[in-house]
Amino acid sequence: MPAQVGMVSNEQEGLLGYLAQMRYVIRLTAYGLSEEQLRATPTASSLSVGGLIKHAASTEEGWLSVIRREPQTPDYVKYAENFKLADGETIDDVFARYDRVAEQTEKTVTELGDLNFEIEVDGSPWNRKDISHWNVRWILLHLIQETARHAGHADIIRESIDGANAYPLMAAAEGWPESPWMKPWSKES
Numbered sequence: 001m002p003a004q005v006g007m008v009s010n011e012q013e014g015l016l017g018y019l020a021q022m023r024y025v026i027r028l029t030a031y032g033l034s035e036e037q038l039r040a041t042p043t044a045s046s047l048s049v050g051g052l053i054k055h056a057a058s059t060e061e062g063w064l065s066v067i068r069r070e071p072q073t074p075d076y077v078k079y080a081e082n083f084k085l086a087d088g089e090t091i092d093d094v095f096a097r098y099d100r101v102a103e104q105t106e107k108t109v110t111e112l113g114d115l116n117f118e119i120e121v122d123g124s125p126w127n128r129k130d131i132s133h134w135n136v137r138w139i140l141l142h143l144i145q146e147t148a149r150h151a152g153h154a155d156i157i158r159e160s161i162d163g164a165n166a167y168p169l170m171a172a173a174e175g176w177p178e179s180p181w182m183k184p185w186s187k188e189s
Contacts, residue, residue, distance in 0.1 A: 003170060012115060015140040016106055022147035023102055026056055028169045029154035030091050032187060033161065038091050039084075042160040045153075049161070050091055051083040052154045056147050057098035058082040063139050064105050066119050067112070105143075109136060 001024045008014035029049050030038060038050035059082075065072060085094070109115075115137035121127050158164055164185045170176070171184035178184060 001174075003167070011137070012109065012113075015115070015137070015144070016109060018144050019105070019140060019147065020102065022144055022151055023056070023098065025166065026053055026147055026151040026154055027095065027098070028166060028173060029053070029151065029158045031169045031173050032164070032185065033091075033158075035090065037161050040157075040161055043157055047083060047153055047157060048085070049154050049157050050085040050094065052150045052157070053091070053098065054085060054089075054094045055082045056150050057094060057101050059146055060098075060105060060143055061101045063143055064101060064108060066134075067108055067117075067136060067139060069119065072122065109140065112136060115140075 001021070005014070005017045005021050008017060030053060033049060039048050041048050062072075085091070115135060117136045118133040119135070119139070120133055121131055155166060158169075168183060168185035171178075171182055172186060176182065176184055
């Protein structure tokens with residue numbers, strides 16, 4: 001996927017395009033890492049690259065359930081588990097889940113066809129008290145914001161592991177040729 005979202009012909013296409021781009025960017029932070037490195041927490045926080053990608057997939061899955069008006073049972077104990085790869089869980093497992101969630105998000109939003117479709121705001125303490133409904137537009141913007149925030153966290157963690165950052169990782173993942181200004185990442189770099 002190119003480093004920039006393509007031309008946008010309408011709002012829905014733009015929101016879904018930018019969300020897809022942020023999914024791609026957070027996934028890139030895992031490129032070339034070992035299972036041990038995916039679980040590493042080299043900064044002052046307890047965050048890992050693998051855990052952040054898992055959390056982004058879980059967050060999008062949760063909001064998809066909200067859009068579909070599926071019953072929500074908040075489990076704050078499991079919330080912390082969504083930031084860590086479980087024993088035996090691989091990044092490929094997380095990527096497969098994320099792919100399924102992304103496909104369902106795009107299908108659901110496209111089938112709805114109405115970014116103004118309203119969903120009642122729940123009573124979670126972090127939600128605003130002055131509004132009664134979200135709409136699909138707000139949810140997509142929130143998912144873009146949330147995924148971008150965690151992509152930034154994952155970038156910092158990745159740089160702490162081996163010094164790699166987004167564009168050299170993208171160049172390596174996509175097979176860009178080396179140029180005077182860009183050397184694709186490699187394990188030997």
